[in-house]
Amino acid sequence: MSLQEAPAIWGAMRARHGQDTATAPGFARMISTCLDNGVDWVDHADIYDDGAVEALHGQALQHLTASERGRLRVISKCGVRFASPGQPGVRLHHYRSDAAWLHQQVDASLARLGVEQIDLYLLHRPDYLMQVEETAGALADLIESGKIAACGVSNFSVHQVDAVTESGRVHPIANQVEVSPFHADALDNGQLDQARRRAMVLLAWSPLGGSRLFVGDDAASRRLRTCLEAMRTRYSGAPGIDSLVLAWLRRMGVTPILGTASIERLQRQVSELAAIEMDVQDWYEILEAARGIRVP
Numbered sequence: 001m002s003l004q005e006a007p008a009i010w011g012a013m014r015a016r017h018g019q020d021t022a023t024a025p026g027f028a029r030m031i032s033t034c035l036d037n038g039v040d041w042v043d044h045a046d047i048y049d050d051g052a053v054e055a056l057h058g059q060a061l062q063h064l065t066a067s068e069r070g071r072l073r074v075i076s077k078c079g080v081r082f083a084s085p086g087q088p089g090v091r092l093h094h095y096r097s098d099a100a101w102l103h104q105q106v107d108a109s110l111a112r113l114g115v116e117q118i119d120l121y122l123l124h125r126p127d128y129l130m131q132v133e134e135t136a137g138a139l140a141d142l143i144e145s146g147k148i149a150a151c152g153v154s155n156f157s158v159h160q161v162d163a164v165t166e167s168g169r170v171h172p173i174a175n176q177v178e179v180s181p182f183h184a185d186a187l188d189n190g191q192l193d194q195a196r197r198r199a200m201v202l203l204a205w206s207p208l209g210g211s212r213l214f215v216g217d218d219a220a221s222r223r224l225r226t227c228l229e230a231m232r233t234r235y236s237g238a239p240g241i242d243s244l245v246l247a248w249l250r251r252m253g254v255t256p257i258l259g260t261a262s263i264e265r266l267q268r269q270v271s272e273l274a275a276i277e278m279d280v281q282d283w284y285e286i287l288e289a290a291r292g293i294r295v296p
């Protein structure tokens with residue numbers, strides 16, 4: 001399934017901390033569940049647990065059938081560096097986007113993931129020192145060599161996406177940004193409009209606010225929960241409040257990256273998401289509940 005058609009993506013960032021997904025057989029069961037439910041894409045990054053999540057993916061592949069491995073699509077990212085035992089010599093958080101770094105990180109991710117090609121490779125964060133020609137050229141070379149099938153960006157502003165695209169070397173097919181009712185900047189800062197205009201996929205990280213939806217004790221979280229609890233009874237089968245938020249994202253054409261490490265939860269979220277046709281007034285009600293103000 002193409003990225004454009006994907007109803008959702010599974011994000012593996014928390015996989016090693018989840019009961020279901022911390023081992024290779026468990027991770028493989030999650031992947032099988034994703035594939036059975038139409039979620040063919042899994043999101044990684046070189047920094048997730050210093051590469052250990054990608055390595056877990058690689059180990060899990062041997063527990064999948066050849067047909068499952070053939071259908072699975074992988075996203076990974078590079079560019080973020082932070083002080084950790086897995087990044088020797090790094091003394092402070094910073095970003096890198098030079099060609100040598102990209103080539104090195106793609107090779108390392110391919111080896112850990114146990115795949116010959118990464119289906120979508122993202123620049124994880126905008127590097128203020130980025131030399132656009134060099135970085136875009138490196139991405140083009142990686143596509144040419146077959147190590148990556150396509151490229152995109154993450155947390156890039158509209159102007160930063162324009163800079164990469166207008167280099168003429170590559171066409172980023174996705175921008176992965178934080179989007180949820182709690183964090184809806186993309187609706188007004190041009191990222192959503194740009195994705196539509198350029199036929200890019202806007203991928204939403206932390207679609208549920210990274211669990212704030214359930215545990216947040218702030219006013220916006222409480223208002224949103226109250227709103228969603230009342231709303232769910234208006235939908236057939238009374239879906240979970242999480243699925244309503246995912247449907248809110250889908251309603252505007254944004255693709256959520258599901259962060260759960262629970263197989264049962266992922267299965268429920270995906271099947272409920274498929275069944276929800278979100279009413280336009282409900283969509284605005286969710287926005288207003290999170291913002292705490294009415295739209296003008």
Ligand SMILES: NC(=O)c1ccc[n+]([C@@H]2O[C@H](COP(=O)([O-])OP(=O)(O)OC[C@H]3O[C@@H](n4cnc5c(N)ncnc54)[C@H](OP(=O)(O)O)[C@@H]3O)[C@@H](O)[C@H]2O)c1
Nearest residue numbers: 011012013043205206207208209210211214257259260261
């Ligand atoms: N590009 C970037 O800069 C960037 C940054 C952050 C993340 N990401 C990507 O985005 C993905 C998703 O981000 P996220 O993990 O923050 O997403 P999220 O879906 O907003 O949050 C996931 C968290 O919510 C909990 N949760 C989900 N459903 C729940 C429910 N019904 N009840 C209680 N808790 C529930 C999960 O716990 P359980 O596991 O127990 O369900 C997990 O701790 C990541 O995996 C990563 O791939 C990208």
